[in-house]
Amino acid sequence: MKITEGGVTAAKGFEASCCSAEIKYKNRTDMALVFSKEPCVSAGTFTSNVVKAACVQWDQKIVSSGDPVHAVVVNSGIANACTGKEGFDACRKTADAVEKCLNVPYSSVAVASTGVIGMQLPVDKLVAGVEKMSATLDDSLAAGTDASKAIMTTDTVNKECAVTFEIAGTEVTLGGMSKGSGMIHPNMCTMLAFLTTDLDIEKALLQKAVSEVVKDTFNMITVDGDTSTNDTLLLLANAQSGNKKITDEGEDYKTFKSALLYVCTYLAKKMAADGEGASKLFEARVVNAKSKQDARTLSRAIVGSNLSKAAIFGCDANFGRFLCAMGYSGAEFDQNDVELYFESTKGRIKVFDKGTPLVFDEERALEIMKADAVTVYVDMHEGTEEATAWGCDLTYDYVKINADYRS
């Protein structure tokens, strides 16, 4: 596997474009279109929130139908959630516009939205945006990058990633883009992530790989504990690399899955580090847990705790808060087995040893915690399973961003 440039347009046969549709923002792009002339098999994961945005329900239908997919239309600014029948109509009208402009069936057009909940989308602006974007599709890497910028809301950086790998001698490319950065506590996948590949693979295997990889990547990040109404991950595969089609879970499938794991981990970590108001990446690594589920539950609880996050912001080695979060996570364990360390590029320090708090060098701990990325490393000494979760610190800026989001 080789890390390469670009995002959603890195794979063969994928084009992208974006525009400023003035849906809610002025003076910036706020719509993106990803398109493949060749039909794609699709896979997706969606929010577990009972209150699902209209576009999530639309996409779930498309992915589960098994019909080919050609396009994804995304807007930022308004989420199209809690919008009743009018919200569904907006999805259909957007897809109809793509059908008209690009000559593909409306049922092959996925739509996604992110932004304020409970506000109606201005359909005329969406349709005008689709018309503009259909006329400016481009397969350059820059077009993919521009698309990744158009889907941002409170993100401070755009997020894209691409890799190449070989399937039976044929080079295949996988790329993608995603956006955060609040209401991030994915429970099927994260806010919005769109992946494209020129791989030839059976739909069921594509979905299997996505469902499994999401568990260890997007589902292991949290910014604020709020699972959005709009979480959507879509992966489109258009078979344009010409590889020998993957039809079973052999070596080729594993090669692809490794590439997918890399891209999803990269995007998920980048999303966590760019959480609303975040000043640093906060990682929890739990090893030697009794079960994989325990390892995931414990590591997610650590990065999800407001008190842990505030301690990370304050560079305070207040390890009791991390143990407390583990304690209420739902996982059963004995605190007398647990060892806890703080780690960063500046080094490593042990602070709790099997039930006993250690007297440690506070100056040294402070130095370690001042790094841009801080890891809480926990050895459970109860089994062999491990997991890593990613989050960010809780800062004044998180409050600032969210106290006046709509204004």
Place this chain on the structure above:
Amino acid sequence: MKITEGGVTAAKGFEASCCSAEIKYKNRTDMALVFSKEPCVSAGTFTSNVVKAACVQWDQKIVSSGDPVHAVVVNSGIANACTGKEGFDACRKTADAVEKCLNVPYSSVAVASTGVIGMQLPVDKLVAGVEKMSATLDDSLAAGTDASKAIMTTDTVNKECAVTFEIAGTEVTLGGMSKGSGMIHPNMCTMLAFLTTDLDIEKALLQKAVSEVVKDTFNMITVDGDTSTNDTLLLLANAQSGNKKITDEGEDYKTFKSALLYVCTYLAKKMAADGEGASKLFEARVVNAKSKQDARTLSRAIVGSNLSKAAIFGCDANFGRFLCAMGYSGAEFDQNDVELYFESTKGRIKVFDKGTPLVFDEERALEIMKADAVTVYVDMHEGTEEATAWGCDLTYDYVKINADYRS
């Protein structure tokens, strides 16, 4: 039932005292003692956190033994959690000191701590504190008030409450004190609450009343979603009112339970409103839910969401965040049944009507949300059950308090 003055010393036969033991704070009181010369039956609820503080484990033993209880010793500053064997020894030595000073068995002495996790208690200071406090016990209301101040950590106000009621013509008093104000997301009861009554009642009935009332009071508040290692509620009943003993769930039991519900609701709401950094009380009232559990789950999710809390701080009627929180709460419902209102002393405004966002007067909404206490009122239209949860807004001060808590 009559609301009266005072707290833990309001009921007959209860004394209190406090002192400055300099456990972690200087220039303030940080230990409290509550004492009844007459033996008390006890009831309690404790944190569901797997990581239980030494003192929680100590008190669980005492309450479950059924032996009489005479005293509670509380310190603020250090939580005595994650402290291994040394932590248990600290509990025993504190109880031993009470035995020596007040001539009651060490096994009748409950202990409670609140503060930093993972730091050892200075036992010599605790013992000296017990000696001082044993010599200054006092049954005045002022002594109870002073005790309620000594157990504060980041609380900005002390919290106490008392009521009187009649049992078969005899006046009975019930009073109590509690403290918050971070790591508040009780799952058996809240951080620390101590109640005293001169009621004569069977132990099993006392526990039953406590367990039931806690579900609708202390378990319905959240400040930051972090369930502490130290949550403890203790209720001591010394029978000194001389009432006809309550031995069944008849009218007298119901009278007592109503009084208990009042005191616990008062203390719980006061704790929520005084959450770390809070500028206002944030209440969620869910009515016409399918089940009591659903109503509790939904209302807790609303007041527990960081995004909802930040919107309340910003006086932003961003109702989508509240629906989103309901959606990921775990309760099943159809958004097309739901009506949502904002309420305060300034009035009431409907913003969401059975699946459809309403166009509402933003100025009016702002006025309503600027009040000191704001209620999100949700009609589920799916059944007849209801619940209320209490929390507070998420402010810059919450981050400030928790980013440098230990320093």
